[in-house]
Amino acid sequence: MAEPGSDVVVVGAGIIGAACAFFGARAGLSITVLDRGSVGGGTTSRCEGNILVSDKGPGPELDLALASRSLWLDLAAEHGAERYELEEKGGLVVATSEAGLSSLRSFAAGQGTGGVIAEPVASERLRDHEPNLAAGLPGGAFYPQDMQVQPVLAAASLLAAARDLGARVVTGEEVTGALRGADGRITAVRTARTTYPTAAVVNAAGTWGAVVGERLGGTVPVLPRRGFILVTEPLPRVVRHKVYSADYVDNVASGDAGLETSAVVEGTRGGTVLIGASRERVGFDETLSVEVLRRLAAQAVRLFPFLAQVRLMRSYRGFRPYCPDHLPVIGSDRRVPGLLHACGHEGAGIGLAPATGRLVADLLTGAPPQLDPAAFDPMRFVLEDA
Amino acid sequence: MGTSRSDRVHDVVVVGAGPAGLAAAGRAAALGADVALVDGAAVPGGQYWRQPADDALAGSVASLHHGLARYRRLVERVRGIEAAGGWFPRHQVWTVTREEGTFVVLAITGTGAEEREVGIRGRRLVLAPGAYDRQVPFPGWDLPGVMTAGGVQALLKGHAVTAGRRVVVAGTGPFLLPVAAGLAESGATVAGVHEAASPLAWGRHIGAVVRNVAKLGEGAGYVRTLARHRVPVRTRSVVVAAHGEQVLERLTVARLAADGSVLPGSRTTVAADVLAVGWGFTPQLELPMALGCATRVDVDGSLVCTVDDQQRSSVEGVFVAGEACGIGGADLAVVEGEIAGAAAAGTPLTDRRLLRRRLALRRFAAAMHAAHPVPTGWIDRLTEDTVVCRCEEVTVGRLRSALPLGADDARSAKLLARPGMGWCQGRVCGYAVSCVMSAWTGVPPSPVSIAARSVASPLRLGTVAATEDPSSAAES
Amino acid sequence: MTEQSFTFDGRPVAFRSGQSLGAALTAAGVRSWRTTRADGRPRGLFCGIGVCFDCLLVVDGRPNERACLQPAAAGMQVESQEGTGHGHLEV
Numbered sequence: 001m002a003e004p005g006s007d008v009v010v011v012g013a014g015i016i017g018a019a020c021a022f023f024g025a026r027a028g029l030s031i032t033v034l035d036r037g038s039v040g041g042g043t044t045s046r047c048e049g050n051i052l053v054s055d056k057g058p059g060p061e062l063d064l065a066l067a068s069r070s071l072w073l074d075l076a077a078e079h080g081a082e083r084y085e086l087e088e089k090g091g092l093v094v095a096t097s098e099a100g101l102s103s104l105r106s107f108a109a110g111q112g113t114g115g116v117i118a119e120p121v122a123s124e125r126l127r128d129h130e131p132n133l134a135a136g137l138p139g140g141a142f143y144p145q146d147m148q149v150q151p152v153l154a155a156a157s158l159l160a161a162a163r164d165l166g167a168r169v170v171t172g173e174e175v176t177g178a179l180r181g182a183d184g185r186i187t188a189v190r191t192a193r194t195t196y197p198t199a200a201v202v203n204a205a206g207t208w209g210a211v212v213g214e215r216l217g218g219t220v221p222v223l224p225r226r227g228f229i230l231v232t233e234p235l236p237r238v239v240r241h242k243v244y245s246a247d248y249v250d251n252v253a254s255g256d257a258g259l260e261t262s263a264v265v266e267g268t269r270g271g272t273v274l275i276g277a278s279r280e281r282v283g284f285d286e287t288l289s290v291e292v293l294r295r296l297a298a299q300a301v302r303l304f305p306f307l308a309q310v311r312l313m314r315s316y317r318g319f320r321p322y323c324p325d326h327l328p329v330i331g332s333d334r335r336v337p338g339l340l341h342a343c344g345h346e347g348a349g350i351g352l353a354p355a356t357g358r359l360v361a362d363l364l365t366g367a368p369p370q371l372d373p374a375a376f377d378p379m380r381f382v383l384e385d386a
Numbered sequence: 387m388g389t390s391r392s393d394r395v396h397d398v399v400v401v402g403a404g405p406a407g408l409a410a411a412g413r414a415a416a417l418g419a420d421v422a423l424v425d426g427a428a429v430p431g432g433q434y435w436r437q438p439a440d441d442a443l444a445g446s447v448a449s450l451h452h453g454l455a456r457y458r459r460l461v462e463r464v465r466g467i468e469a470a471g472g473w474f475p476r477h478q479v480w481t482v483t484r485e486e487g488t489f490v491v492l493a494i495t496g497t498g499a500e501e502r503e504v505g506i507r508g509r510r511l512v513l514a515p516g517a518y519d520r521q522v523p524f525p526g527w528d529l530p531g532v533m534t535a536g537g538v539q540a541l542l543k544g545h546a547v548t549a550g551r552r553v554v555v556a557g558t559g560p561f562l563l564p565v566a567a568g569l570a571e572s573g574a575t576v577a578g579v580h581e582a583a584s585p586l587a588w589g590r591h592i593g594a595v596v597r598n599v600a601k602l603g604e605g606a607g608y609v610r611t612l613a614r615h616r617v618p619v620r621t622r623s624v625v626v627a628a629h630g631e632q633v634l635e636r637l638t639v640a641r642l643a644a645d646g647s648v649l650p651g652s653r654t655t656v657a658a659d660v661l662a663v664g665w666g667f668t669p670q671l672e673l674p675m676a677l678g679c680a681t682r683v684d685v686d687g688s689l690v691c692t693v694d695d696q697q698r699s700s701v702e703g704v705f706v707a708g709e710a711c712g713i714g715g716a717d718l719a720v721v722e723g724e725i726a727g728a729a730a731a732g733t734p735l736t737d738r739r740l741l742r743r744r745l746a747l748r749r750f751a752a753a754m755h756a757a758h759p760v761p762t763g764w765i766d767r768l769t770e771d772t773v774v775c776r777c778e779e780v781t782v783g784r785l786r787s788a789l790p791l792g793a794d795d796a797r798s799a800k801l802l803a804r805p806g807m808g809w810c811q812g813r814v815c816g817y818a819v820s821c822v823m824s825a826w827t828g829v830p831p832s833p834v835s836i837a838a839r840s841v842a843s844p845l846r847l848g849t850v851a852a853t854e855d856p857s858s859a860a861e862s
Numbered sequence: 863m864t865e866q867s868f869t870f871d872g873r874p875v876a877f878r879s880g881q882s883l884g885a886a887l888t889a890a891g892v893r894s895w896r897t898t899r900a901d902g903r904p905r906g907l908f909c910g911i912g913v914c915f916d917c918l919l920v921v922d923g924r925p926n927e928r929a930c931l932q933p934a935a936a937g938m939q940v941e942s943q944e945g946t947g948h949g950h951l952e953v
Contacts, residue, residue: 013792039792045801131953152801156791171794172829233809233844233926234899236945236952270778270804271899271946275847288676288840290483290492298851306951308848311926314811315840426912428880428933433911439933440880497932498924518913530894530906537910537930545885546878549907632904633893659893776908776916779900809915809926814908 019357046318058114091146209343399508404432406708409723412463531634550660591753777808
């Protein structure tokens, strides 16, 4: 028995799959979203919901981030900011040393050419932005364009909006493979239970994109990069912006496999303060690392001394999907006609989701893409091998 | 704030000094192992043999305890552990980690500026974390004065305080009787015991009951005490709502039909300043789950650890005993503790009698669970403004609002409506949220999806940071 | 029997050695000492054994101590708690 057919099957009901479904449905396509778990239950539920431009230098990822940012604002205007818990809170990047401050200054100057607004903040003005910040930090930069959403709510709301446009969302449905016609084109997606006839499939499986890609006939080099986040007891608003130390940017871009940590601190609507960020390449190892927790706690306390007396209530870990060049894969897989990939957004999936979804919709309908997709071409890794 | 780590590596570290942990520690020590025993309380005993932290206070509650002679024997057996520096009272374990082939139990002791972390190392672990009262929400249950039956019992046994002047005891299970009897003996007016189960329920499990006649005798003693104090005991009866402005003043009680619904016309109002309520127990699985121990769903719907006949978990070197392997009471916990302690000491018991005794007690527990289910009608009695998650103040209505967003189980409901996100991390509401979501969506509950809690007990970030090696964290 | 006292919102509350703050407050007829952060509802002891965190109060200036676990000590200054207990940190 087969399910009713659709133009597109999106594999993954995380933030990327939700955005692909929404923009695809809005472009007039009939969409079926399949997820082996629940809505937003993967990496989307293991992150902080950041929509950042502050951590990106000029280049294709920044272009995607800026396009995405304005789409997030459009979505909030259209559906109501509350549906996403979108907050235009701004980011404060803090240098912890004089050397760090001068490299932050030159990084910020470069960002300006790419469209990022960065306002230098002198040491004595830092506490105007964040009154609870430690005294004596050398200085920083304020990024008014940084924003935050509640990530699971955002994915669920995008999927609900897609459903309003006719999309179908099936959870608890694991994709096991694809059926292909004589010409090699995908004709249906197989699951453990049934098949879903379709003309196209979007691999939006995030950290599990490599596995899903392989099952659909076109693998992509997406690997997990583990990160822990500490969650405090509920507090009033104690931190206004996303606040992070300047070395975060170096860590994000680093190719090092070892453990890297840098202080990232921000409040949430729920009242908890989230403390990150760690990055390490240990596969899908789910074990709690107390050493990582200690480092994150120590770094956060250095930025915000009051945190020493605040309790750690829980921690969680996620696996960010990363590609070797730290850029996502978005586009058609020319080995398998009908297959598209939209995964590998590393730690930036929430921020990059709407522009990714719109780009995928453009590729599916044949509309001229509103952004040059060349840098995200899934074939870039394949061609290197050949 | 600070830390202390010792290089001493114990043969066995036992976490929890209730019936199972005391038995395990004593048995392992008797077999020659170097044992550490860690517990959050000042005095061993756990919830069952909860003891006041002061001798004078202990004297005034001794008559409330059942099997105190046995408790004293078990405590006597761990004296050597204390003498050898292996007894860690008032140590709240927040996680367990591994280092160089050993387990490191990380515990917090001291409060405020005195709070510090202590690392206790061991080659093998016995986890005996016990359980806490299982609750289901009902309108008004968040009023002060509504308490868990175990909490009321803890006040009495541990602090010589009766929770209220006029108390109603309700819920289901054999534990309600000693709570009510203890209150009556201590001078409180027990306005009624409302047991939801049918008086005939045990009849179907007569085989398991006759093999455990002693337990039956214990129950009969409580019934006699309640009769002497003229406490009305009603079966097939439940508290359906609590009322009061700022504190509990009145309760609505009602009779249940066989299907768990309320019999029409059976609602009556009872004045009370305290309700002691419990629907069985929930095992504390944080530590076994942090270590990756395999779990299963027991007959009462609780997630429990999977163990073999030597109480070995699925993780090498980790033994689990007592309520964490299935709610079964103190007698079973002691037997499991003896077996686990011996196995962890490297000398597995060959005494078949103990193994047979465990089997009989397990069967008795299964019969108890079958006779005392949570009647399903409670979900139908929830109102839209009934609080489900007490910490985050999530009402039924708010939980329901997650459905159109795609919430289909307790975990997705948590991510979209916040039940279980607060201080208690879903310990209190987890069972109820699972049941409600399952009733609404038809998807069977999956207790394991919300059972993992990475931090078993909250601690200050300054304490977490204190043992961090500054050289390794130097910021660039 | 030793009778000592701590202060609760400024007035003395007697306790016996070995009792928790929650037990001593209960014995003194105090049922509630916290209001919730969203709806301002009263709370007090619920689980009584450190699991539920409903009985939080302020002990010698430290918020969010569990009354059911915190041993009473002579001279302690105990206060009822509003919301998160960290209102002074709000920005």
